[in-house]
Amino acid sequence: MLIRIVAALALIWSALLGTAFAQGLDPQNTLLMDLPAGRVVIKLRPDLAPKTVAQMKKLAGRHFFDGTPFHRVIPGFMAQGGDPTGTGTGGSYEKNLPAEFSQAPFKRGTVAMARTQDPNSANSQFFICFTDDGCSSLTGKYTIWGEVVKGMEFVDKLKAGDEANNGQVDRPDKILKLKLMTDTSAN
16 A cells, blocks of 8 residues: 555656656746646746745745735736735745846746835735736836746636725635645645
């Protein structure tokens, strides 16, 4: 019985790694985000934001994001999550991050840090762009740390927020799990 379980786990692990390598992804720099509608694969960009990527990997490894809501969703623009309070004012127990702005263009599937007016206030909140046009004005103003390479159709299905209330979502969809591809502790 134990041999069958080990063999099954090895098969699953090999399938995950095979999928990552087939897509040209590094399992150490790939996050898997499970949403109610399906799995989203995020390629991390340590070449653009090494400190931010390190913090996001650390938080995901500690299951910080599991169960957190996408509290702000504005169709044609972005979906924002990563706040455990669901209010847009919360963050993690880690220190705020220094800005790691780049000239990489914001486009559909770009994953970047949310922040206050202070460029060095990003912590755990992030957003995913819905369209090229909707986020293009953000280039050079927010830290890009990843890009959705698979499952953007599931991000598109997130519950939209109230337009009159800056996209705040009443009873938002939640991140079921957000983990590094190599984390086998939570399938």
